[in-house]
Amino acid sequence: MxxxxxxxxxxxxxxxxxxxxxxxxxxxxxxxxxxxxxxxxxxxxxxxxxxxxxxxxxxxxxxxxxxxxxxxxxxxxxxxxxxxxxxxxxxxxxxxxxxxxxxxxxxxxxxxxxxxxxxxxxxxxxxxxxxxxxxxxxxxxxxxxxxxxxxxxxxxxxxxxxxxxxxxxxxxxxxxxxxxxxxxxxxxxxxxxxxxxxxxxxTPMPLPAGTAVLVIDSKIQRGLVDSEYNLRRRQCEAAAAGLGVKALRDVDDSLWSHRGGALDLVVRRRARHIISDSRRCELLGQAMGQGDLAWMGQLMRESHWSMRDDFEITVPAIDALAALVQDVIGTAGGARMTGGGFGGCVIALAPEGMVDDIRAAVAAGYRSPDGRAAEVHVCAASxxxxxxx
Structure with a gap:
């Protein structure tokens, strides 16, 4: 149906x-x-x-x-x-x-x-x-x-x-x-x-005209309560305590350069993701204000790499799905995992004219670890x- x-x-x-x-x-x-x-x-x-x-x-x-x-x-x-x-x-x-x-x-x-x-x-x-x-x-x-x-x-x-x-x-x-x-x-x-x-x-930010919002369900179900979400939160709190701040929001470049190196290696990587991704949000707001989908896409790619390498909340199949979609989009937009991690969806912003090509590439090139095809949802901001x- x-x-x-x-x-x-x-x-x-x-x-x-x-x-x-x-x-x-x-x-x-x-x-x-x-x-x-x-x-x-x-x-x-x-x-x-x-x-x-x-x-x-x-x-x-x-x-x-x-x-x-x-x-x-x-x-x-x-x-x-x-x-x-x-x-x-x-x-x-x-x-x-x-x-x-x-x-x-x-x-x-x-x-x-x-x-x-x-x-x-x-x-x-x-x-x-x-x-x-x-x-x-x-x-x-x-x-x-x-x-x-x-x-x-x-x-x-x-x-x-x-x-x-x-x-x-x-x-x-x-x-x-x-x-x-x-x-x-x-x-x-x-x-x-x-x-x-x-x-x-x-602050509401208008999506650039002609932008498709694609949510691609990897069919890798995650359970936040049973995942490492709560562990990541504790690691972030440990980083903030080690840096002497209320929250990682308060870490500037000077504090990071002087005290970041003293953190436990894993805790430091977790903090680096949070600090950099929060700043990418502000930059994404600037890019949206200028209607610059290419810049938005670059920020999304960097965010995915940070989640993969520093926060370690992606899984190999999600990395492959994001890369597959990004290969179709090129520099015209971006794709990244979205959500708490360990499964779930990839979000992509792309010109509307690319939707059919993205659908075809995902259908041909991706299966979940248990053999299921991804489901591509073309969504609207609500x-x-x-x-x-």
């Missing part, structure tokens, strides 16, 4: 709600996934990042209950059903991973003093899970928006993003920064977002999370 004939996440969530709960949903909320153009692991180091919300969504169809029970249908998990009481949302010990994100949002919002009543929720999405596009943040913000609509209060996009981050840190077990949630909350159609991860200032009419 072609994509345009597939039921949308909204349609699947609404239909799933009716099947599971025997009534029509009263509210529908959605939140986009994101792809990161550059700036990987810089968020928890208080640096800069350049994400882009994309037109792949998680949708939550919802209605209130007259008690304190939350019932959840996961349309994409074999129509699994979860159930918990609002007051016990923080008790995630026996819950499947997907339900912990929902419980986490309920727990965080109630801890903030917001009234959250019982609810029926049906969740559906078209965000590839484990592909580095932040299906988790998309889920968190869609749930937050649905609860907001059902209970009659509103949070600012920043406050909702921070709630989602806390839900993931405390209840889902991943010590992520806030980049993913901010991207989903603040998305602007046609734009990437220059995000200052210290001040949380967001608006942020909200309630649908």
């Amino acid at each position: 072609s994509d345009h004939l597939q039921p949308t996440p909204r349609e699947r969530a609404v239909r799933g709600f009716l099947r599971a709960f025997g009534a029509e949903a009263q509210r529908v909320a959605r939140a986009p996934a994101r792809v990161n153009l550059i700036g990987e692991h810089t968020d928890y180091n208080e640096g800069f990042a350049m994400p882009c919300a994309i037109d792949r969504d998680t949708v939550v169809a919802a209605a209130p209950r007259d008690d304190d029970v939350v019932e959840v249908l996961a349309c994409d998990q074999g129509e699994a059903l979860g159930r918990f009481r609002v007051g016990a949302a923080a008790d995630v010990g026996g819950s499947p991973q997907w339900l912990r994100y929902v419980q986490g949002m309920v727990a965080v919002l109630t801890q903030q003093g917001l009234p959250v009543g019982g609810a029926q929720l049906a969740i559906a999405g078209n965000v590839p899970q484990g592909a580095g596009l932040s299906s988790s943040a998309s889920l968190e913000l869609a749930v937050g928006q649905a609860l907001s609509a059902l209970n009659g209060w509103q949070l600012s996009p920043q406050a909702m993003a921070l709630a989602g981050q806390r839900a993931e840190n405390v209840y889902a077990g991943c010590q992520c920064g806030v980049l993913d949630q901010m991207s989903s909350a603040f998305g602007v159609a046609g734009h990437a977002l220059l995000l200052d991860c210290r001040s949380l200032d967001v 608006g942020g999370a909200g309630v649908l009419a």
